[in-house]
Amino acid sequence: xxxxxxxxxxxxxxxxxxxxxxxxxxxxxxxxxxxxxxxxxxxxxxxxxxxxxxxxxxxxxxxxxxxxxxxxxxxxxxxxxxxxxxxxxxxxxxxxxxxxxxxxxxxxxxxxxxxxxxxxxxxxxxxxxxxxxxxxxxxxxxxxxxxxxxxxxxxxxxxxxxxxxxxxxxxxxxxxxxxxxxxxxxxxxxxxxxxxxxxxxxxxxxxxxxxxxxxxxxxxxxxxxxxxxxxxxxxxxxxxxxxxxxxxxxxxxxxxxx
Amino acid sequence: xxxxxxxxxxxxxxxxxxxxxxxxxxxxxxxxxxxxxxxxxxxxxxxxxxxxxxxxxxxxxxxxxxxxxxxxxxxxxxxxxxxxxxxxxxxxxxxxxxxxxxxxxxxxxxxxxxxxxxxxxxxxxxxxxxxxxxxxxxxxxxxxxxxxxxxxxxxxxxxxxxxxxxxxxxxxxxxxxxxxxxxxxxxxxxxxxxxxxxxxxxxxxxxxxxxxxxxxxxxxxxxxxxxxxxxxxxxxxxxxxxxxxxxxxxxxxxxxxxxxxxxxxxxxxxxxxxxxxxx
Ligand SMILES: Nc1ncnc2c1ncn2[C@@H]1O[C@H](COP(=O)(O)OP(=O)(O)O)[C@@H](O)[C@H]1O
Ligand SMILES: [Mg+2]
Numbered sequence: 001x002x003x004x005x006x007x008x009x010x011x012x013x014x015x016x017x018x019x020x021x022x023x024x025x026x027x028x029x030x031x032x033x034x035x036x037x038x039x040x041x042x043x044x045x046x047x048x049x050x051x052x053x054x055x056x057x058x059x060x061x062x063x064x065x066x067x068x069x070x071x072x073x074x075x076x077x078x079x080x081x082x083x084x085x086x087x088x089x090x091x092x093x094x095x096x097x098x099x100x101x102x103x104x105x106x107x108x109x110x111x112x113x114x115x116x117x118x119x120x121x122x123x124x125x126x127x128x129x130x131x132x133x134x135x136x137x138x139x140x141x142x143x144x145x146x147x148x149x150x151x152x153x154x155x156x157x158x159x160x161x162x163x164x165x166x167x168x169x170x171x172x173x174x175x176x177x178x179x180x181x182x183x184x185x186x187x188x189x190x191x192x193x194x195x196x197x198x199x200x201x202x203x204x205x206x207x208x209x210x211x212x213x214x215x216x217x218x219x220x221x222x223x224x225x226x227x228x229x230x231x232x233x234x235x236x237x238x239x240x241x242x243x244x245x246x247x248x249x250x251x252x253x254x255x256x257x258x
Numbered sequence: 259x260x261x262x263x264x265x266x267x268x269x270x271x272x273x274x275x276x277x278x279x280x281x282x283x284x285x286x287x288x289x290x291x292x293x294x295x296x297x298x299x300x301x302x303x304x305x306x307x308x309x310x311x312x313x314x315x316x317x318x319x320x321x322x323x324x325x326x327x328x329x330x331x332x333x334x335x336x337x338x339x340x341x342x343x344x345x346x347x348x349x350x351x352x353x354x355x356x357x358x359x360x361x362x363x364x365x366x367x368x369x370x371x372x373x374x375x376x377x378x379x380x381x382x383x384x385x386x387x388x389x390x391x392x393x394x395x396x397x398x399x400x401x402x403x404x405x406x407x408x409x410x411x412x413x414x415x416x417x418x419x420x421x422x423x424x425x426x427x428x429x430x431x432x433x434x435x436x437x438x439x440x441x442x443x444x445x446x447x448x449x450x451x452x453x454x455x456x457x458x459x460x461x462x463x464x465x466x467x468x469x470x471x472x473x474x475x476x477x478x479x480x481x482x483x484x485x486x487x488x489x490x491x492x493x494x495x496x497x498x499x500x501x502x503x504x505x506x507x508x509x510x511x512x513x514x515x516x517x518x519x520x521x522x523x524x525x526x527x528x529x530x531x532x533x534x535x536x537x
Contacts, residue, residue, distance in 0.1 A: 055439045073442035085440035089458045089535040098454065099444040130535040150444070 003029040003052065003154065003186065008061035009211075010047050020211035021047045024061065027205065027214065031153075032184045036197035038244070039207025039215075040252045045190045046082050048212075049156045052188065053079045065154070078152035080143050080160050082190075086131040092142045093118065093127035099150035110149075117145035120175060122168075136163040144172065148179065154186040161196065173200060173228045181224060194248065198240045199228045206244060209251045216247040320504060327505035328512060335509065340494070345513060348490040351407050351479035352472075355414025359475070360468060362415075363422030370423075371430025371460075388424070392417045392478070396485050405486045414478030418471040425467025429460030462533055469525045473518050480514065491517075 010022040022044035029035050037045045051058050052065070054074035063070045065077075078099075086095045093114055100110040118124045121141035131139050140163050147155060161169045177200060180187055191197050197204045198220055206216040220240055222231055231237060306325050313324035335341035370377040370384075396413055403409040437455045446454060483492025491510050498506030 053439075053443055055443075073439070075443065075445045077443065079440070079443050081436065081440065083436055085436050087437055087441075087455065087458070089461070091535075098441070102441070102444050102446045102450055102454070132536065 002031055002064075002066065003188070004064040005029075005048070005052070006062050006064065008048070008051060008058040008063060010044065010051065010056075011059045023208075023211045023213040025212070025214055026061075029186060029188065031186055034180055034187045034200060034202045035189065036201035036204045037188070037190045037207060038192065038194060038197050038204060038248060039212055040209045040248075041192065042210045043207045043212035043251070044210065045207060045212065046158050049079065049081075049158050049188065049190060053077055053156055076152060077154040077156050078147045078150065079156045080147045080158060082158040084131070084136075084139055084143070086139055086142055086146070088131050091128050091130055092123060092134070095131070095142060096127075096145045096149050099146060103150060113149055114145070117149050118142075121145045121172070137165065137168065140164060141168075141172070144176075151183075152185075154188070156188050158190045159192065160189075162192070169196075170228055176200065177226070177228060194241060194244055195232060198222075198237060198244070199226070199231050204240075204244060206247045207251070215251065216244070218244055320502070323504040323508050328508045331503075331505045331509040332512065341513065344489055344491050344494050345517070347407060348410075348476070348479055348483065348492065348514075349517065351410035351482070351490065352414055352475045354407075354411045355478055356418050356472065356475040358411065359415035359418025360422045360471070363419040363467070364426050364464065367423040367426025367464075368430055368460075371427045372456075377427070384423075388420050392420075393481055396482055399482070400486055405488070407489075410479045410482035410487070410490070413482040414475040417474045417478040421471040421474060422464070422467040425463045425470075426460060429463025430456060432463065433459040462536070465525075465529045465532060469522070469529060472521050472525060476514065476518050476521075 005025055005027045007024045007026050008022065009020070009024050012019045012021055025044075025048065027035075037048070039045055050056055052063055052070065052074065054070045054072050057071070065074060086092075087098070090098065096114040096118060097110050100113070115124070115127075118127050121144055123138060123141055123145065126134060126138065131142070134142065140160060144160060147157070161172050164172060173196065176187075179185070187201075189197070189200060194204075199222075201220055204218045204220060205214055206218075207213065208215045218240060222234060222236065309322065310325045313319045313322055319327070332341070370380070392413070395416060396409075399409040399412045403412055433456050437459065438451060441451055441455050479490070480492035480495075483490035484496050487493045491513055495507055495510035498504075498510065
């Protein structure tokens with residue numbers, strides 16, 4: 001299930017102007033790899049994930065998932081979008097069950113799986129609530145349970161933990177790492193938090209400011225069975241942080257000057 | 259609501275945080291509701307009392323009849339079966355018209371909402387028809403369908419059609435692309451997309467359309483009956499005014515008002531239930 005991004009660009013036409021969101025970008029993500037994208041906001045990270053998910057097509061270039069071009073909604077991925085995509089007219093539990101229901105799975109087993117995931121994200125008590133009755137962080141956790149419930153081979157996650165408080169973020173990061181290690185899923189993870197990127201990923205890709213292009217790549221050799229709580233105190237962690245920050249910082253300032 | 263609050267009972271239920279403060283708050287709210295309800299009833303009683311007193315003292319009963327006479331007329335209608343026969347006819351026309359108008363309006367509204375091209379092509383024609391006063395169509399319907407119940411059904415169907423059509427159209431247009439994309443990636447086919455996202459999302463609009471159109475369905479049927487008919491509450495009113503029987507005119511109006519209010523109350527319940535997610 002390699003994911004190949006081949007010379008992909010994206011231009012948007014909005015209000016009579018052409019906006020270049022992404023300069024040519026190429027990368028290969030191996031099956032089972034955990035990759036993080038970091039870059040200033042507006043550099044096209046969400047746009048790239050949307051194209052991997054098949055929500056819209058690249059302006060040029062192509063995306064191959066497991067050898068086949070992604071031309072419509074990519075059903076091999078689970079996508080946790082940056083924006084809230086829980087259906088507001090369904091309760092938390094009904095939302096988590098939705099992917100299973102769409103795939104026509106039996107109710108009993110589905111309910112058990114959903115229960116287990118809701119407990120994992122600490123929302124069991126709120127399963128009969130509607131999304132509008134939850135805080136932003138709770139909605140993110142419900143979306144995470146929904147993402148994991150149907151076991152897609154590839155997870156696309158767009159700033160999934162951005163809205164969580166620091167402690168909960170650590171807990172969720174730990175859970176994600178455990179799931180990744182246990183299942184061997186491919187994970188593409190967008191974040192604006194360098195610490196998060198280094199603690200989780202095997203490879204961190206830094207994007208330039210808009211229009212985004214790949215500026216730098218670091219392989220993070222902190223081992224697979226790492227502990228998100230402790231890994232940040234490893235001496236190598238600081239080296240990675242400094243290298244990546246040196247690449248990222250000028251891009252952020254570039255954005256501000258515009 | 260904090261994550262750290264202890265669940266008071268089963269972890270499977272909605273969390274139950276009925277503390278003393280909650281109970282006090284609820285008690286106060288229910289006292290308030292009671293007071294308002296009492297005021298509501300008092301107002302009605304006062305108005306009817308004033309009407310009764312004014313009739314014959316301030317205003318000639320020829321123009322305003324009186325509650326006692328109206329009730330007497332209603333009593334007679336109930337006993338001799340007049341009410342049942344005519345009310346049934348009017349309600350039958352109302353609901354048939356409502357059903358037909360709502361079904362066609364919903365279907366077309368949905369198609370127009372999903373297919374941009376259709377909407378663009380037909381937009382000016384729909385707008386032009388919408389702007390016509392529907393009442394002006396009544397003579398046409400009487401020519402086409404006769405003075406029987408069919409012309410009344412047609413009348414109320416046309417009025418309901420536009421309201422439901424426009425609301426369904428708006429509702430389907432309003433469905434967020436984010437939800438559509440999310441559900442597509444989960445593997446939904448077009449039918450599932452319709453059932454899981456588009457219909458529930460448009461439900462608020464569609465329900466508003468349905469709710470607003472019920473009184474209009476009744477109006478449509480009654481207007482048809484005014485113009486020409488030999489049965490129905492509208493016919494009763496028209497006939498009574500022809501012979502200056504003010505009490506019977508008011509009795510007919512009272513029946514229409516009660517019928518309309520009852521139907522609206524039922525729809526409000528349905529709406530509250532379906533839209534409970536909006537919190
Ligand atoms: N649907 C769209 N229409 C027009 N412009 C868009 C659209 N989506 C994104 N953009 C533009 O593309 C650029 C990249 O956006 P995005 O991918 O959301 O950035 P990021 O996720 O890195 O913050 C931004 O300038 C944004 O305004
Ligand atoms: Mg983004």
